[in-house]
Amino acid sequence: MSTQRLYLEDPYLKSFEAEIMNIKFEDSKAYVILDRTAFYPTGGGQPNDTGRLEAENAVLTVTNVFEDDAGNVVHEGLLSGALHIGDYVKGFINWERRHRLMRMHTAAHILIKAVRIFFNMPVKCVSASKDLDKSRLDFQAPIRREMLPQIEGIANKIVDENRRIIVKYLEPNEAEIYLKKYDESLNLYMRKHELTGKVRIVEIENLYGVPCGGTHVKSTGEVGSIKLLKRMSKGKGIVRVEYTVEP
Numbered sequence: 001m002s003t004q005r006l007y008l009e010d011p012y013l014k015s016f017e018a019e020i021m022n023i024k025f026e027d028s029k030a031y032v033i034l035d036r037t038a039f040y041p042t043g044g045g046q047p048n049d050t051g052r053l054e055a056e057n058a059v060l061t062v063t064n065v066f067e068d069d070a071g072n073v074v075h076e077g078l079l080s081g082a083l084h085i086g087d088y089v090k091g092f093i094n095w096e097r098r099h100r101l102m103r104m105h106t107a108a109h110i111l112i113k114a115v116r117i118f119f120n121m122p123v124k125c126v127s128a129s130k131d132l133d134k135s136r137l138d139f140q141a142p143i144r145r146e147m148l149p150q151i152e153g154i155a156n157k158i159v160d161e162n163r164r165i166i167v168k169y170l171e172p173n174e175a176e177i178y179l180k181k182y183d184e185s186l187n188l189y190m191r192k193h194e195l196t197g198k199v200r201i202v203e204i205e206n207l208y209g210v211p212c213g214g215t216h217v218k219s220t221g222e223v224g225s226i227k228l229l230k231r232m233s234k235g236k237g238i239v240r241v242e243y244t245v246e247p
Ligand SMILES: [Zn+2]
Pocket: 105, 109, 202, 211, 212, 213, 214
């Protein structure tokens, strides 16, 4: 069975205990697989968490986290001391980094909805990438520079409404029906829960729901104000919008 992902159930979990299922060494790096983890592996346009794994006489400084082919979460980093299969460790994630990425990720969902409200059309977002300083969304829509203030205004109104962010797990056929009301569909970003085969959906309450395996804040208010930085044409009708959230 692959790594249990604690961040899916509780994105506010900052520390946890786990058992080492596998450990490999390559060059100066160690690669650790745990039975459960709160570390988010790079994916869905959201960068990995960083932090550390601690045992009695060892510390792994986690600099990269990724998913392997078997669906396990791999913690990569520099090890001081010794760790073995079967050892128990305490994990600590770099919360400042993660929380900002959660705000950036929730801002992405808000902005997609804001662009749809602006055009009054289910505009497609074809790619998304979140980072600490600035993030970007690629839209299939004729967004012009002079539209940015208005789109930003719609997004910040959603922030001010302080809507709850709700996570639900639905059977694929239920999910398909549910997503239709938000002009979304499963084929775009399919993400099944490993244990139940259910689809994880992240909803801005009564506004916009989408399948997503990322980490989100509890409410739109927690995102803080959203600032659109610039737009550029990527060709073929795709427009990139860069944005950030307040410090
Ligand atoms: Zn998402």
